[in-house]
Amino acid sequence: MRVLHIITGLGVGGAEQQLRLVLRHLPVHCDVVTLTNPGPVADGLRADGVRVTHLGMNGNRDLAALPRLVRLIRAGRYDLVHTHLYRACVYGRIAARLARVRASVATEHSLGSAEIEGRPLSRGTRALYLATERLGAATVAVSGTVAARLRAWGVPAARIHVVPNGIDAARFRHDSAGRAVTRTALGLPPDTFVVGGVGRLVPGKRFDVLVRAVAALPGAHLLLVGEGPEREALRALAVRLGAAGRVHLLGEQGSAAGPGSPGLPALLGAMDVFVSTSREEAFGLAVVEALAAGLPVLHGPCPAIEDLPADLAPGAVRISGEPDELTSVLRAHRVPGARRLDPPPAVGHYDIARSAAHLMGVYTHVLSPARPTERTRP
Structure with a gap:
C-alpha cells in the first residue's frame, strides 16, 4: 500500500508531530506533502527516511496549487491520500478525487465547538468543510468529543472513525x-x-x-x-x-x-x-x-x-x-x-502503536471493495 499524507504545514505543532510519530508505526509506504512551511518537523521526517515535498502554496486562495498537487498524486501512484489540518483537507480531498485515487481519508485534529485550529468558525468555513468532506471516504476524529462535533455538523456517523492521538x-x-x-x-x-x-x-x-x-x-x-x-x-x-x-x-x-x-x-x-x-x-x-x-x-x-x-x-x-x-x-x-x-x-x-493499528484498520476499511457501514472503533 502506498499512502500520501498531505498537511498544511510542518512547523512544531501537535498535529505535525503526531503525524511524524504515527508514520514510524505504520507498516506501509508513506510520503508527505506540506502545502506551506516545511519547518522542523519536515526535517525530522526526512531524518526518519520519509520523503517530504514542499508544494510552495501561497495562501488559502492559491488555486494554482491544486493542479500541482493532482500531478504529484498521479505521479506517485498512491492507493490512498490522507489529509491533515483544514487547508490540506480542502485541497487534498479535491486533488485526490481529480487524481482518481482509490480513497481519501482526513484526520480532524483540532475542531472545537466555536474554533478550528485556533481560529473562529465562520459559516463559510463550515460550508466548505462539509462540501469537501463528502469527497473523502472517511473522516478520522482524534477523540469521541470531536466525533460528536462532526455528527452535530451533519457528517454521517458511518463515515466517522475515532482514532485517538498516541504517544511513545x-x-x-x-x-x-x-x-x-x-x-x-x-x-x-x-x-x-x-x-x-x-x-x-x-x-x-x-x-x-x-x-x-x-x-x-x-x-x-x-x-x-x-x-x-x-x-x-x-x-x-x-x-x-x-x-x-x-x-x-x-x-x-x-x-x-x-x-x-x-x-x-x-x-x-x-x-x-x-x-x-x-x-x-x-x-x-x-x-x-x-x-x-x-x-x-x-x-x-x-x-x-x-x-x-x-x-x-x-x-x-x-x-x-x-x-x-x-x-x-x-x-x-x-x-x-x-x-x-x-x-x-x-x-x-493512548499508546502510539495502538493508534497506528487502529488507523491501519481505517485504511483497510476504506480500500475494501465492499465496505461495511459500521464505524471502526478504538
Whole structure:
C-alpha cells in the first residue's frame, strides 16, 4: 500500500508531530506533502527516511496549487491520500478525487465547538468543510468529543472513525538524574516548586491565567513550552506582576532534544505539576504526555481524560480555570519531597502503536471493495 499524507504545514505543532510519530508505526509506504512551511518537523521526517515535498502554496486562495498537487498524486501512484489540518483537507480531498485515487481519508485534529485550529468558525468555513468532506471516504476524529462535533455538523456517523492521538510513553519516563541536569541548565534550584504548561501561545490556551496563578505563589516558577503570538503579552504580564524572573518562556520544544535544547521529555521531568488552562481542546496530547512523565495534572476541558473512565487517570484533576482557584490548588500540590506518580492506565490506552493499528484498520476499511457501514472503533 502506498499512502500520501498531505498537511498544511510542518512547523512544531501537535498535529505535525503526531503525524511524524504515527508514520514510524505504520507498516506501509508513506510520503508527505506540506502545502506551506516545511519547518522542523519536515526535517525530522526526512531524518526518519520519509520523503517530504514542499508544494510552495501561497495562501488559502492559491488555486494554482491544486493542479500541482493532482500531478504529484498521479505521479506517485498512491492507493490512498490522507489529509491533515483544514487547508490540506480542502485541497487534498479535491486533488485526490481529480487524481482518481482509490480513497481519501482526513484526520480532524483540532475542531472545537466555536474554533478550528485556533481560529473562529465562520459559516463559510463550515460550508466548505462539509462540501469537501463528502469527497473523502472517511473522516478520522482524534477523540469521541470531536466525533460528536462532526455528527452535530451533519457528517454521517458511518463515515466517522475515532482514532485517538498516541504517544511513545517510554520517551517521557521520568529520569531523576536528568531532572537535576535540566534544572541546573535552566538555573532552577533543586528544591524550587516548578509548574509547567505546554502548547501554542494563543488566547484559547489561556496561559495568562497560569501566569497570574503562579505569580501569586511566592517562590514558584513557571515553565511555558511553546511559541505563538501571545508570547510578548505573556512576558509583559509577568513583568507587571513582578514575576518576570520566575516565568520562563522556553519556545518550541519537540519530543526529542535538539541542539542546545533540553527537549520536551526533559522539561516535563523538571516540573512538579502540569497545568492545562485551555478554553477547549480537541484531544489534549500534552496532558497525556505529562501523565506519562508521572506528573499530577490540573486541567480544564480535555477529551483525552474526559472520554475515559475516571479511574484510568487518577492523577488528573479538573479545574475551573480561574486564577485564584488555580493558585489555591497549586499551593496544595506544593509538597516538599513529593514522589513521582506512576503513569496511569490512560497512558497505555493512548499508546502510539495502538493508534497506528487502529488507523491501519481505517485504511483497510476504506480500500475494501465492499465496505461495511459500521464505524471502526478504538
